[in-house]
Amino acid sequence: MKRVQKSPTTLISFILFIIIFGGAGPAAALWGSDTAEEENSKNAATTLNDSYSQKIRPMKTVECARCHESVFNTIRDNGGKHRQECRLCHTTFHTYRPGSDWQQAVPNCETCHGEFHGAEFKGCLECHGDPHAPIAGLANMDSLSKNCSTCHNIQSGEVNQYPSAHTELECNECHHSRHGYVPDCTECHTEPHTTFTDNSDCSSCHPAHRPTDIHYSDDTPSAACSSCHEDTVTRLASTTKKHSNLQCAYCHSENHGNIPDCQKCHGVPHSQAMLDLFDGCLECHGDPHALVFPEK
Ligand code: HEC
Ligand code: HEC
Ligand code: HEC
Ligand code: HEC
Ligand code: HEC
Ligand code: HEC
Ligand code: HEC
Ligand code: HEC
Ligand code: HEC
Ligand code: HEC
Ligand code: HEC
Ligand code: HEC
Structure with a gap:
């Protein structure tokens, strides 16, 4: 044991020696020309020195990303306006332990956004899906579709006020896959009676939510x-x-x-x-x- 303890002491003396006579001309003269071994010990000494003299900086987003690469990629590709520094939201982290409360370990949406859509829409992630991709994560059509009409009362009003075959369809039979998806009419009407380039070719006569309320302009070609x-x-x-x-x-x-x-x-x-x-x-x-x- 004693022998082991002795060697750091030797090393410290060695380092002190370098510091005192350090770097410049006199040291070079003392040591003579550097051998490889001597160079290595000098470098080791310098590194050790620098590390401990550095300030400890908070980890930056890319440093979090070294371990949390998938979170980083999600935000980069689909984060939208959540492309913020990790620490803007995660003021504390790595505090979660089995048995402790997860909600205490992670940020709460309401801290920043409040009850964004009002008190009736509480479980933010039920719809937003992923905190790191809150708009792209709006893909849980089951949770969303319970509430289409609450947020879009104009469209649901129209659908009911003008009964048509489209009234029989659920909103998400057309607006499927993710929130805001808009289908082409030809997804379902495969052989339309006029040429189709995009929906405006059809909706100039058939508005999507009241297709039997057919209107057209005076210059519609015969x-x-x-x-x-x-x-x-x-x-x-x-x-x-x-x-x-x-x-x-x-x-x-x-x-x-x-x-x-x-x-x-x-x-x-x-x-x-x-x-x-x-x-x-x-x-x-x-x-x-x-x-x-x-x-x-
Ligand atoms: C806009 C705020 C926000 C930003 C920016 C953010 N997070 Fe999060 N993060 C959250 C919220 C909210 C949760 C908790 C979700 C829940 O309730 O499960 C979370 C959960 C996590 C989790 C645990 C769940 C999981 O998905 O693995 C990790 C790990 C995580 N974040 C890492 C990061 C890292 C790393 C960054 C930066 C690259 C980052 N977060 C950026 C808000 C954010
Ligand atoms: C050395 C790797 C490493 C680094 C760097 C790292 N984490 Fe983690 N982090 C983990 C591990 C491991 C877990 C636990 C397992 C998991 O959830 O992936 C974790 C868990 C988390 C969680 C889940 C909640 C919690 O408290 O456990 C969050 C949030 C989180 N990290 C955020 C961050 C943020 C923000 C940074 C950068 C400031 C960061 N991490 C840097 C390894 C790391
Ligand atoms: C630390 C603060 C913070 C927390 C916590 C936070 N956000 Fe955000 N959120 C922001 C900021 C900042 C923006 C960008 C606002 C802007 O530029 O208009 C934003 C934007 C958004 C947007 C719009 C995104 C876009 O691309 O248009 C949604 C949706 C959103 N947040 C939902 C959530 C949800 C859901 C949670 C919880 C899982 C959450 N936020 C937690 C700060 C936060
Ligand atoms: C019933 C589903 C649902 C719930 C629950 C929900 N949201 Fe949303 N949220 C949406 C939809 C849909 C949008 C519209 C997205 C768009 O603009 O394309 C939205 C938009 C947002 C936006 C961005 C608005 C903008 O115009 O930039 C924020 C911020 C947001 N929600 C925060 C929250 C927060 C915070 C909670 C929880 C308190 C929450 N949401 C709960 C469905 C929901
Ligand atoms: C929490 C409120 C909320 C819920 C629930 C919600 N939406 Fe939205 N929706 C929004 C907001 C906000 C916008 C963006 C508003 C705007 O630009 O007019 C939007 C936009 C849209 C758009 C237009 C996208 C575009 O590119 O123009 C469609 C389509 C849509 N929603 C359909 C639906 C359907 C279908 C449902 C149910 C499955 C639904 N929404 C549920 C709030 C909501
Ligand atoms: C038969 C398919 C279909 C059904 C059912 C349907 N939509 Fe749409 N919706 C569309 C199409 C197509 C558009 C795009 C309009 C266009 O291209 O002219 C649209 C547009 C929208 C928009 C964007 C704003 C606008 O009016 O253009 C919202 C919001 C919307 N729908 C909500 C709803 C809601 C809520 C329901 C259920 C009550 C619903 N839709 C039912 C096909 C449908
Ligand atoms: C998700 C499938 C779907 C989409 C997308 C869709 N429709 Fe329909 N539509 C139907 C079904 C189903 C019917 C009833 C059976 C039929 O006539 O083919 C119908 C019927 C109609 C009718 C006759 C209505 C009636 O009550 O007699 C018109 C007109 C119509 N659609 C126009 C459109 C136009 C225009 C679009 C695009 C804006 C569109 N549809 C998009 C499914 C769809
Ligand atoms: C997809 C087929 C279709 C297209 C396209 C169509 N119609 Fe018709 N039209 C009908 C049918 C079917 C009737 C008879 C049903 C009824 O009495 O409403 C009709 C009836 C009519 C009537 C007679 C109404 C009455 O009271 O006797 C007029 C006028 C008419 N259409 C004009 C037009 C004009 C103008 C266009 C082009 C801008 C047009 N239609 C495009 C199918 C179509
Ligand atoms: C110039 C106006 C006009 C345009 C443009 C138009 N339609 Fe029509 N559409 C009609 C008329 C009129 C009818 C017949 C309504 C009736 O039977 O009373 C009709 C009927 C329909 C029907 C009912 C089934 C059938 O074939 O009789 C569907 C479905 C339909 N249109 C889909 C479409 C689609 C999809 C487009 C775009 C590619 C489109 N329409 C473009 C006027 C138009
Ligand atoms: C929307 C307007 C409009 C309606 C409705 C209309 N016409 Fe015309 N009519 C015209 C125009 C425009 C001309 C050509 C005038 C010119 O070039 O001098 C015309 C020309 C005529 C001519 C002269 C033909 C020729 O070659 O010299 C007769 C006859 C005529 N219309 C009869 C009728 C009758 C009968 C009806 C009802 C069944 C009718 N019109 C409905 C607009 C209309
Ligand atoms: C008793 C038969 C008769 C009746 C009823 C009648 N017309 Fe005529 N109309 C004619 C004859 C004949 C001409 C001249 C021949 C032609 O231009 O075809 C004429 C010519 C016209 C012209 C063309 C005049 C010009 O200067 O070029 C118009 C427009 C016209 N009629 C409209 C109408 C309208 C509108 C009605 C109903 C309100 C009507 N007519 C009722 C027999 C009739
Ligand atoms: C100059 C005006 C005018 C023009 C142009 C015109 N119509 Fe008519 N159309 C009428 C009038 C007026 C009636 C009513 C006749 C009656 O009372 O019996 C009618 C009746 C109809 C009817 C129902 C009775 C029938 O004849 O089947 C249809 C369908 C129709 N038009 C379709 C068309 C179409 C399609 C075109 C274009 C190719 C067209 N019309 C161009 C004035 C016009």
């Missing part, structure tokens, strides 16, 4: 009607009368099935006395799409 009203499209295209220059939606404006009154556009084109003798314009002008006098 091609949008042709898959279902081929006859009419053909008839209108083949007449030589001036109606043939008009789009369907110019007359059948705004909502599907709207039937315009001839006089909305033409006023009183003939004497009122003459018109009173007939049962409407079509008795003479026939089909509005062809404007040919009906055969008697």
Whole structure:
């Protein structure tokens, strides 16, 4: 034992020697030219010295990451605005012991955010999933879907106010996978009756939450009607009368099935006395799409 204790003492004397005569010219002169062994002991001595003279700094985020690499990666890739320093949230850590209270060892969302959505939404992680990816973690559709309507009363109001086949679907049958996911109409309607590039091609007529409340603008091209009203499209295209220059939606404006009154556009084109003798314009002008006098 004694022999063992002696050797550090020797080392300390050795170090003191270096410090006193240290570094520069005189030491070099004393030691003569450095052998490899001497160089090593000098380096060891210097390192030891420096380490213990350094201030202990708090660990930085990358240092936490050496052990908690997966947490670091999660925040880096999906953390959103939680891409903060670990220690902003974890003011204390490594205090958890089996049997102690986990909640005391980790940060509490409410410290920073309060009851963010009000008192009825308490279990933050039930929906947010992962504290290190709070938006990307909104993927537990079961917890979320109990509450779609509480937060989105406009959409759920619409769905119920305009009964359609979509009213029969749960919100998350369309908005599946994660919060905020929006499906293409063609996920379910694989052979749509007009061309599809994106949802706006469909929702210009069928708003997603009230698809049977069909509205469209006056300049909607007649091609949008042709898959279902081929006859009419053909008839209108083949007449030589001036109606043939008009789009369907110019007359059948705004909502599907709207039937315009001839006089909305033409006023009183003939004497009122003459018109009173007939049962409407079509008795003479026939089909509005062809404007040919009906055969008697
Ligand atoms: C915005 C705040 C916030 C930041 C930033 C944050 N954490 Fe967390 N962390 C939490 C919360 C809250 C919990 C507790 C979740 C729970 O209740 O289980 C937690 C839990 C943990 C856990 C234990 C559960 C697990 O996922 O393994 C570890 C380890 C952890 N954090 C490490 C880190 C490290 C390392 C960093 C930085 C790279 C970091 N955290 C950054 C808020 C944060
Ligand atoms: C030398 C490796 C190492 C370093 C560095 C490290 N941790 Fe840990 N940490 C662990 C181990 C091991 C556990 C316990 C097992 C586990 O949860 O992964 C742990 C657990 C945790 C927990 C879970 C709760 C608790 O108190 O036990 C949090 C939070 C945490 N560390 C945060 C941090 C933060 C923040 C840093 C950087 C400031 C950090 N750790 C640095 C190894 C490390
Ligand atoms: C130490 C404070 C702190 C704690 C604890 C904390 N957060 Fe945050 N959180 C922040 C900060 C800071 C932001 C960024 C705010 C900003 O820039 O608007 C943020 C942003 C968020 C966002 C928006 C993220 C985004 O990308 O848009 C959500 C969601 C969130 N926090 C949820 C949580 C949840 C859930 C918990 C608990 C698991 C939690 N936070 C714990 C500080 C905290
Ligand atoms: C029922 C599910 C649910 C619960 C419970 C819940 N949240 Fe949220 N939270 C959400 C959804 C959904 C969003 C919207 C995300 C978005 O903007 O895309 C959100 C957004 C947020 C945001 C970011 C808002 C923004 O506009 O940047 C914060 C912060 C937040 N929640 C904090 C909390 C905190 C703190 C708790 C617990 C007290 C909590 N949440 C509980 C579902 C929930
Ligand atoms: C805690 C409140 C909350 C809950 C619960 C919630 N949301 Fe949200 N949701 C939000 C907030 C906040 C936004 C962002 C608000 C905004 O930009 O208008 C949002 C945005 C959305 C968006 C739009 C995304 C985009 O890119 O425009 C959709 C779709 C959505 N939520 C669907 C749902 C569905 C479906 C559910 C139920 C499964 C649900 N939300 C549950 C708060 C919530
Ligand atoms: C048949 C599928 C479908 C159903 C069911 C559905 N949505 Fe949507 N939702 C969509 C589509 C598609 C969009 C995108 C609108 C667009 O592209 O014009 C959308 C958009 C949204 C938005 C973003 C804001 C907006 O209005 O554009 C929210 C919020 C939303 N839906 C919530 C809900 C809620 C809550 C329910 C249940 C009450 C629900 N949705 C039911 C398909 C659906
Ligand atoms: C998750 C599947 C799904 C998505 C996404 C979806 N729908 Fe539907 N839709 C249905 C089902 C199911 C029906 C009823 C059966 C049918 O007509 O195919 C329906 C019916 C309809 C109807 C007839 C409504 C009625 O009550 O007669 C229209 C119009 C419609 N969808 C348009 C759209 C449009 C436009 C979109 C995109 C904004 C869309 N759908 C997205 C599932 C979906
Ligand atoms: C110019 C307006 C218009 C556009 C654009 C449009 N639709 Fe329609 N859609 C209609 C009309 C009108 C009906 C027939 C309604 C009725 O039967 O009363 C209809 C019916 C439907 C139906 C009911 C089933 C059927 O085929 O009869 C579905 C589903 C549908 N559309 C889906 C779509 C989808 C998906 C798109 C986009 C690719 C789309 N629609 C684009 C006007 C339009
Ligand atoms: C997906 C098929 C479809 C498309 C696309 C479609 N319709 Fe129709 N339309 C129908 C059906 C089916 C009816 C008959 C059902 C009814 O009486 O509501 C109808 C009826 C009509 C009627 C007669 C309503 C009545 O009271 O007799 C008019 C006018 C009409 N459509 C105009 C249009 C115009 C204009 C377009 C293009 C902007 C269009 N439709 C696109 C399917 C369609
Ligand atoms: C939305 C407006 C609108 C409606 C509704 C409308 N028309 Fe027209 N009509 C026009 C326009 C525009 C012209 C072409 C005028 C021009 O070029 O001088 C026209 C031209 C005509 C012409 C002249 C044709 C020719 O080639 O010289 C007749 C006849 C006519 N309309 C009859 C009718 C009858 C009958 C109805 C009802 C069944 C009707 N219109 C409904 C807008 C309308
Ligand atoms: C100049 C205005 C005008 C134009 C353009 C027009 N319509 Fe009409 N349409 C009418 C009028 C007016 C009626 C009502 C006729 C009646 O009272 O019997 C009608 C009736 C209809 C009807 C129901 C009766 C029937 O004939 O089946 C359908 C469907 C229809 N139009 C579709 C179309 C389509 C599709 C186009 C485009 C190809 C179109 N219309 C263009 C004015 C027009
Ligand atoms: C008794 C038969 C008859 C009745 C009823 C009738 N028209 Fe005519 N209308 C004609 C004849 C004939 C012409 C001239 C020939 C042509 O242009 O086809 C004409 C021409 C027109 C023209 C073209 C005028 C121009 O200067 O080029 C319009 C527009 C028109 N009618 C609209 C209407 C409207 C709208 C009604 C119903 C309010 C109506 N007509 C009722 C027989 C009739």
